[in-house]
Structure formats: structure tokens, C-alpha cells
Amino acid sequence: MNVMALLEYLDDELSKGALVPLTGRRMVDAEKCLDIISELRVNLPDDVRDAEVIVREKERIIKEARAEGDEIVAEAEKRFEEMISDHNVTREAQTRSQQMLAEAKKEAREIRMGAMNYAQDVFGDVEKCLQENLAEVRANRKDLDAMR
DSSP: OOHHHHHHHHHHHHHHSEEETTTTEEEOOHHHHHHHHHHHHHHHHHHHHHHHHHHHHHHHHHHHHHHHHHHHHHHHHHHHHHHHHHHHHHHHHHHHHHHHHHHHHHHHHHHHHHHHHHHHHHHHHHHHHHHHHHHHHHHHHHHHHHHO
16 A cells, blocks of 8 residues: 555544544544554655655755856856956057057157258258358359459
8 A cells, every 4th residue: 555545544544533522532443543654654665765865866956056057157257257358458458559659640740840840950051051152152253243
């Protein structure tokens, strides 16, 4: 007999018991009830063992699922941190490249201005030299005109 049938049988025996007046208790066949309980003990361990195995397996599956979930969350957090780090590195590289470009443009302007100032100085010197030569040429022409 299985456990459920034995419990049903015990329930029937307890219900059939005669009521003891003024006590609210029943008189039952104790030997029959003890036999049913003994039979329950014999049959119960298999069912309980099966239930315990199922409970242990359920707990193992839940534990594994939690561990796997924790791993997934940790991996996602790690990947998120890497993405943030990559984003920060990219942003820093862009900022640094913009600074370098601005510095290069500034330096190029300074070099261009220096070259222009140098050219102005050279042209000024050439112009001065040409004016002195022109003045000398005019003076020499004047001297030639005076000798005529």
C-alpha cells in the first residue's frame, strides 16, 4: 500500500472510533492504528527519500543557476567597465589630438609670421642697398654731366 492509501486508512479508523461522552475524545483500536503507523514508516522512507532527492536536486539547480547568473552579471559589469574605459581612452585621445593640432597650427602661424618678418627685413635691407646704389649711380651721372 502506498503512503496516501495508508493515511486514508488511518483517517477512516480514527473517524470510526466511538465518542467518549463529555470529553470530545474517541475510542479507537490502538493496535490497528499502530499497525497502520508501522506500515507508514515502512513505506514512508522511499517516498521521503525520493522527495529529499528532488529537493536536493532542485537546490543544486538553483545554486548553479545563481552562480551562472552571478558570472553573467560579473562579466557584463566587466565588459561595461571596459567599454567605459575604452570610451574614456578614446575621448582622451581625441582631446589630446585636438590639443596637438591646435599647437601645430599655432606653431605654423608663428613660423609663417617669423618668415614674413624676416622677408620684410631682407626686402628692407635690399631696398636700402638699392637706394644707396641708386643714389651713387645718380651722383656718378651728375659727376659725368659736370665733366662735359
